[in-house]
Amino acid sequence: xxxxxxxxxxxxxxxxxxxxxxxxxxxxxxxxxxxxxxxxxxxxxxxxxxx
Ligand SMILES: [Zn+2]
Numbered sequence: 001x002x003x004x005x006x007x008x009x010x011x012x013x014x015x016x017x018x019x020x021x022x023x024x025x026x027x028x029x030x031x032x033x034x035x036x037x038x039x040x041x042x043x044x045x046x047x048x049x050x051x
Pocket of ligand 1: 033034035036037038046047048049050051
């Protein structure tokens with residue numbers, strides 16, 4: 001069996017990783033929300049409409 005991580009990574013930790021990338025230089029590719037038409041991160045809930 002492959003070694004498994006001891007704990008789940010928290011949402012905060014995930015967020016930190018994304019923010020770090022945003023602050024560095026390269027924005028992750030943004031997509032346009034189908035519901036409200038605002039830009040959002042792919043695979044993440046929209047900040048504007050929550051979907
Ligand atoms: Zn939206």
